Amino acid sequence: MKLYYSPGACSLAAHIILNEINVDFDLVRVDLKTHKTEKDVDYYCINPKGYVPALEINPGLILTENVAILPFLAQHDPKQDLIPPSGLGRAKVLEWLGYLNSELHDAYAVFFGAPLDAPAKEKAYAEIDRLLKYIDQAIADSDNDYLVDDNFGPADAYLFVLTNWSNLIKHDLSPYTHVNNIRNKVAARQSVQIAMRDEGLIA
Incomplete structure (x- = not known):
């Protein structure tokens, strides 16, 4: 997985949950003023909404919005401590x-x-x-x-x-x-x- 984030923004919540579930993931920093990634990629091409977080689950498969991303990540907790399953x-x-x-x-x-x-x-x-x-x-x-x-x-x-x-x-x-x-x-x-x-x- 790959998390597009901006330091201290609401994407930090997804970053925390990714650490909790102990999976391999990459971080890509986004400048929210220029809407460019750290590698000068146009962020609107990744997330047309223009803000963080965006979670790339697989190449080309992007999930946005904390209300979707956070439960999605939490359900991967092998102990099911982070979120009840139902x-x-x-x-x-x-x-x-x-x-x-x-x-x-x-x-x-x-x-x-x-x-x-x-x-x-x-x-x-x-x-x-x-x-x-x-x-x-x-x-x-x-x-x-x-x-x-x-x-x-x-x-x-x-x-x-x-x-x-x-x-x-x-x-x-x-x-x-x-x-x-x-x-x-x-x-x-x-x-x-x-x-x-x-x-x-x-x-």
Whole structure:
């Protein structure tokens, strides 16, 4: 397999899960400003959507969108710890991935477009806080160690990557104790440390 990524972007979640399932894969860095790969290939020829991640499963067979890529990769876990194979447990993983992708991801993405004036920035911070408050309370109300159950999975990887963006936009995560508990557990995983080093995010 081959993962097209940009350092620290949402493709980091797929990078983490690839490390978790311990398969051979290649990384291809994409410049999201020029839409060129590190070998100067037009990325639109690989993924016409123009953004990451894109997962090349076999030559010419490309899968895009984290809500598709993350469960696809997680199901290759030989222990089936990353995602339940079927039933309500799997549905809950997809529910979280959908929410993170459509709500939290979009809320952060506002900061990475055109510069925001002060009122727009305040409104954008408030929207992130509204979503994180819901997530934090949902974690508090459950008896699970992670978002879905007691096992780390793709939704936890995605939450970790998105909330990392708070560092880039100078957003305070400290009020969200339960989110931070999961973040800390995810950050300590070897798969995460390797992915972040490979992407140049940590030394």
